[in-house]
Amino acid sequence: MSTWNGVPYVSQKVMDKRTRTAQRRRESLSRERIIEASIEILDSDGEVGLTFRALSDRLTTGPGAIYWHIDNKSELLTAACDAIIACTVDVPVVGMPPEAVIRALALSLFDTIDAHPWIGSALTRSPGQMPVVRILERIGQQIRALHVADEEEWPAVCALLNYIVGVGRQNAANAQFTRARDLDRSAFLGSVARTWSQLDRKDYPFTIDSADRLQLHDDRADFLAGINLFLRGLRLSA
Amino acid sequence: MSTWNGVPYVSQKVMDKRTRTAQRRRESLSRERIIEASIEILDSDGEVGLTFRALSDRLTTGPGAIYWHIDNKSELLTAACDAIIACTVDVPVVGMPPEAVIRALALSLFDTIDAHPWIGSALTRSPGQMPVVRILERIGQQIRALHVADEEEWPAVCALLNYIVGVGRQNAANAQFTRARDLDRSAFLGSVARTWSQLDRKDYPFTIDSADRLQLHDDRADFLAGINLFLRGLRLSA
DNA sequence: GTTAAATATGGAACATCATTCCAGAGATAT
DNA sequence: ATATCTCTGGAATGATGTTCCATATTTAAC
Known part of the structure; x- marks a missing residue:
């Protein structure tokens, strides 16, 4: 079949x-x-x-x-992923400004991938196929509504899509890494922070200073901050 | 050992x-x-x-x-990845403005992942470990040199890192997808474009219009455009 | 209503993989 | 010389995705 x-x-x-x-x-x-x-x-x-x-x-x-x-199994994963993305992407849009819709869409995807970490890798596995296309379309419509310069439209959508899926995947990998070692999030971040702070300050000044911030940071907030950086850059160009 | x-x-x-x-x-x-x-x-x-x-x-x-x-195999992949990233990240920095260094760094990583697609997945597999830390540090130093607001520094670095690795991974997945089907790049893009253009215009207007652009687009240029969007957004906030 | 084809099932078999085990060879220390 | 450590490589293990096939059920044809 x-x-x-x-x-x-x-x-x-x-x-x-x-x-x-x-x-x-x-x-x-x-x-x-x-x-x-x-x-x-x-x-x-x-x-x-x-x-x-x-x-x-x-x-x-x-x-x-x-x-x-x-x-085969790959198709099964893609189909399972699509079943969930199809719902996720169905976020209310009525009368919201495009930027707000993009933010809502991005957060909705972030939360979904957070809840089903396996989606992250499934999304990357099937380029150009349904689950990704659903996201592409939603983002594309909103970017269009922003009336970006014509030649900036496609790169902007690509960048947003890649950013969202990329962060989602990374979050998924972290969750998997954590689960595989029977840790919780803070224990995982703690062990990474400890490793970082033992680096040589001469070669890794920024990483060492980041060790503290790492434990306090909020993945979701950082993710949204990245989206906002994008949107700000887009606004400047329009 | x-x-x-x-x-x-x-x-x-x-x-x-x-x-x-x-x-x-x-x-x-x-x-x-x-x-x-x-x-x-x-x-x-x-x-x-x-x-x-x-x-x-x-x-x-x-x-x-x-x-x-x-x-184990996972460690082997991480080590192989690190051996290559260690060279890649060693890009000349002398007297270039931070934004130019970030662009050079990003493109160097893009090209490397393009040449060794397996690096993409290896990078995601080991969060907080060496290969990623090398990149984090280089980006972090440049973002610091940009004198971004203190609370924006970490999110900005995170976003850039995730974007670079995310796009790299996606590129890798495309290459793998292509290779597995014994296609070349244009044949792969062609088949995706054909699928897209057969979608229902009512539900997928943006995707259908993108089918043509897909075949003409330049991955590397799109990637750089995304980086520039980020940098523009950062400049606006500083 | 009988028969042939199509649809669907589930268990056994297969090839491949990461990983472990182990008997032993070579080198070093006592 | 003997015992201990380091290192080797082939055989065995257990799990996986996938294929094969004998069989059962339903549908279509006559």
């Missing part, structure tokens, strides 16, 4: 058939159910927890049955 | 002994030689090509011998 990302992937005919044959299993296997179960596993056990064994256990089936509905 | 990233990892005593026992193998195995061979494999066959089998074949030894010098 082949599909294009994010676009309705089952024809109406197939859908009807599947509904009628629901008795084959108590709950018939379907792409939706597989993605749903994948998201549950990803949220509870992280990216490493999603194996075809764990997945077929949860769905009480074998790996072969899953492969009937899904091409 | 345990080590802290990037800091000299063999005591002088051990080093001496190893030099003396070079006859054990024609070329004695060492952390350096392993990292060197890893970089060669990574550059020629990409991240998926670096397996312990391929590595021990190239070094004509077994996996066990490698594990005597290296803790």
